[in-house]
Amino acid sequence: xxxxxxRPPPLYRLVSLDTVESTNDEAKRLAEDGTAxxxxxxxxxxxxxxxxxxxxxxxxxxxxxxxxxxxxxxCPPGQAAEIGFVAxxxxxxxxxxxxxxxxxxxxxWPNDVLLGEAKVAGVLLETTGADWLVVGVGINLVHYPADxxxxxxxxxxxxxxxxxxxxxLEAFCRHFLTWYKRWRDxxxxxxxxxxxxxxxxxxxxxxxxLSGETVTGVFAGLDDDGALILEGPDGDRRIAAGDVxxx
Ligand code: BTN
Numbered sequence: 001x002x003x004x005x006x007r008p009p010p011l012y013r014l015v016s017l018d019t020v021e022s023t024n025d026e027a028k029r030l031a032e033d034g035t036a037x038x039x040x041x042x043x044x045x046x047x048x049x050x051x052x053x054x055x056x057x058x059x060x061x062x063x064x065x066x067x068x069x070x071x072x073x074x075c076p077p078g079q080a081a082e083i084g085f086v087a088x089x090x091x092x093x094x095x096x097x098x099x100x101x102x103x104x105x106x107x108x109w110p111n112d113v114l115l116g117e118a119k120v121a122g123v124l125l126e127t128t129g130a131d132w133l134v135v136g137v138g139i140n141l142v143h144y145p146a147d148x149x150x151x152x153x154x155x156x157x158x159x160x161x162x163x164x165x166x167x168x169l170e171a172f173c174r175h176f177l178t179w180y181k182r183w184r185d186x187x188x189x190x191x192x193x194x195x196x197x198x199x200x201x202x203x204x205x206x207x208x209x210l211s212g213e214t215v216t217g218v219f220a221g222l223d224d225d226g227a228l229i230l231e232g233p234d235g236d237r238r239i240a241a242g243d244v245x246x247x
Contacts, residue, residue: 006043006166008173012069013040021049023068024136028128036070043067043169050138053124054243063142064154065165069135069176073184080125080133081226081240082188084111085195086179087123087135092198093179094171095120095139099160106200109219109228109244113139114200117246118153120144139168150245192222201246206230208242215239216247 008014013036020026023042030036044067047060060066073083088111095105095113106114111123124136140154141163155163183191196202199219206219208230217232228239 004166006169008041008170009177011039011177012173013037015040015042017042017044019046019048020044022047022051022136023066024051024124024126024134025049027068027070027134027136028126028132031070031128031132031134038070038072040070041067041173042070045165051124051136052122052138054241058122058124058138059143059145060138061143063165065137065139065141065168065172067137067169067172069137071133071135071180072131073133074131077127078225079188080127081110082183082191083133083135083180084123084125085188085191085226086183087111087125087137087176088113089179089191089194089198090172090176091121091123091137091139093175094168095155097171097175098163098167099155099158103158103160105198107195107198108200109222110226110241115153115155115158118144118151119148120153120155120158137172139172141165141168150243188224188226192224192226196222201244205247207245207247208239209245210239210242219244 023044027042046062050058050060052058091113108114112119113121121139126134142156144152144154201219207216217230220229220231230237
């Protein structure tokens with residue numbers, strides 16, 4: 001495996017680590033102790049305590065991409081979720097720019113990316129202090145976990161071996177910057193539109209696992225703030241957090 005230093009666009013301040021518990025935790029630590037600027041990107045080759053959404057763990061052996069970006073988006077906290085969709089689109093485009101043609105990629109609500117029927121990447125958004133947002137990104141290049149509730153995969157398993165973490169980091173950073181500027185200048189509308197064009201399961205029946213129940217209905221779209229709109233027999237339901245399954 002190569003070990004060159006990645007070169008993200010100049011705005012980013014790259015912090016490269018061999019191993020860390022969680023790049024999200026490290027990014028939060030840097031924000032809280034006042035040593036980090038906006039656009040600090042913490043990248044580690046491996047994590048010993050990687051975290052996913054809803055308190056799940058995120059297996060993080062060397063070979064996949066694990067990074068966390070520190071931002072101060074200057075928007076109300078409720079709007080920060082929109083940046084998860086910015087990250088999802090950036091991952092989608094980064095993967096598209098590097099994999100062999102013919103792989104079918106999708107966005108899965110809220111911020112996952114699928115290859116075929118399985119998850120290849122996820123995003124963990126966390127806030128810290130008054131105004132910091134941490135955008136944690138995991139992309140499975142080589143390894144993927146077995147026995148997950150929703151099936152997982154890696155680029156390697158899908159027939160695109162040889163993509164390095166350095167290449168993927170740079171591609172993600174480039175595409176994130178493009179989409180972030182679009183979001184900053186034009187708001188959530190173009191992000192939402194593009195995400196919906198790439199969404200898996202739109203206008204189809206899906207199940208959403210919530211904390212205490214599972215609900216089923218037609219995935220009718222995204223609300224103005226990124227909440228999922230589920231059309232059921234009793235009308236539309238707006239879902240802010242949950243796990244989607246395709247039926
Ligand atoms: C999910 O789909 O559940 C989100 C996964 C996010 C994983 C990334 S890996 C880099 C960053 N550090 C963490 O501990 N988690 C995120």
